[in-house]
Amino acid sequence: MKLRRSLAALAVLAAGIGAAACSSDPATESATTGNPAASDQSWPRTVTDETGSVTIEHKPERIVSTSVTLTGSLLALDAPLIGTGAQRPSDVTDENGLFTQWADIAAERGVNTLYQGEPNVEEITAADPDLIFVSATGGDSAVDQVDTLRQIAPVVVLRYDDKSWQDLSGRIAAAIGAEEQAEALVAKFDRQLDDAKSALGDKVAAANPVNVPAYNSPEESRMFTAESAQGILLERLGFSLAELPADISAADKGIMSGRKDVVPVGQENLPRAVPGNTTFIVIGDAADAERFLADPTLQQTPSVEKKQVIGLGKDSFRLDYYSATNLIDRVTNAVR
Template sequence: MTGVAAAALALTACSSDPADADATASGDPAATADATDAAATDDAETGTWPRTITHEAGDTEVPEEPLTIVSTSITLTGTLLAIDAPVVASAATSVSDITDDQGFFSQWADVATERGVEVLYPDLELDLEAIEALEPDLIVGSTVGADATVDSYDQLSAIAPTILLDYGSSSWEDLAATLGEATGHEADATAVVEEFDALLADTADAITLPEQPVTALSYNGPDGARVFTATSPQARILTGLGFELAEPPLELASAERSDVVDFTAENLPTVLADSQVAFLVSATDEDVATFTADPLLANAPSVTSGNVVALGLTSFRIDYYSGTDLVELLAQTYGG
């Protein structure tokens, strides 16, 4: 794999419903939570403002439907674009083979250009003055990854209402729902998720699956590999298409988090011992050649059978756009 992994990088509302007020006044924590969730749903459905959004960094009141959104998370920008939220500027990462020449992810860079999205700041180096100069009415950011801005949450909140999300433990579909409510684009969020779900279902019906199970991994040569777990967005697409994931031997992991598990190069043959297909994330055919030439992997079933598949450079961070690219690639690979 190229150096893309470093460059790329995871609600409640007010209500005047008397039933909600009675539940909250009862002092029952479960009733209070239910009333708060119901209030959020009511406000989202009726389009009322203000709304209080609960997120990983706290609770944020959004006083009115935002018209000028900035994104400090390049990973979340794709989902904002997918739900047609009015994002005017986004943080950019370093220019690489997974970005355009501005540092926007290539899967949605053309959409950003069409909509006039500006570079908020380059190289994921937070610039509070640049944010303030745009006078946003909503700031969207992340608590995880290279684009995380959680340490500056207070400063960001002093500029505009700020929502920070964990895209590492949430699917893009869940993020779309949250961002849809925060931006007033609930209908757009629902529509884009339904469109993607239909594509996934249609593709699952159309493809012929290879021998199972499979492993999705980010291969780093002598530095080992990062295996994607069942909760990762990549794995969710694979299982949604009917693929069965091999269980990684967690006792051999060198590092572990909810969506990925790291393994050394020496342990990789054991990790892949049962996998009939190896899906290389953020990879090209050149990376497949490097993988299959690795002497440590010479006896891996996926290598001996020639079932090592590159999932493309956009597969590292999954949003609506890269997810669609991935499903279409798998449809071409196994469609006939």
């Protein structure tokens, strides 16, 4: 099924994401967290990353991202991005392996896809960057090539698995001199979120509490918790997440051990894991919502009985400015 392929494609990206993956509250974070001293727009500047400190001699004009996840934040900041790594094409990407929520924007700006999958140092070198971004974790990490990449240009290594997109944008902004853009972007998003919350009004109360699964039955599904980026965003819209039974929350998570943002759930326990009045399906579209509604094991669950099952979109797994905005729009339009 399509969702299984989506989950398989994203499993590599998700590998290594820890308990703090999405636990930051974006409502309380500054867009320029990470290096306040760089906010004076002076060059050269020294920023802190996962490897220590990096000195950047001048405002970058030719940036390469080796992480498809970091690329979205760079585009949202209108960074001078000339090239990016990509993942293998899947349901959540275009044919070039770029996430669908911003692939068109990358094309409009002439961003070149340098490679798919494993980092290609030759292609990165040929792009002639003056600054390179690398993710420290995840399947799109080129951290093993950092020493080689430093021979090409300064390299900034950032984690995206322990912070919100707002905080990540602030750290990127500190390295490229885009602090004002980052602050404006977060402020714009907050206004969009407030407008959506107002538009939803009393409809939220009728929808609550909500379930937030990545539905993959009969194979293992995943329940996203209030500490996930999706859960945080939904709670900012006024929704409350349904509480999982204690035995499901405490069960062995296997390869996801230590994570607080997701809980794996087998088919036999899925009916008990979705006690809420509304179900929002992560990495799900209308077809996935229909499949959930037709699942014979879920017919007596509240959201199926009420026919309140909504797909959050194929781009709802990895939240950046673009996909978070899309999620808000889908929720606002779907909740009745």
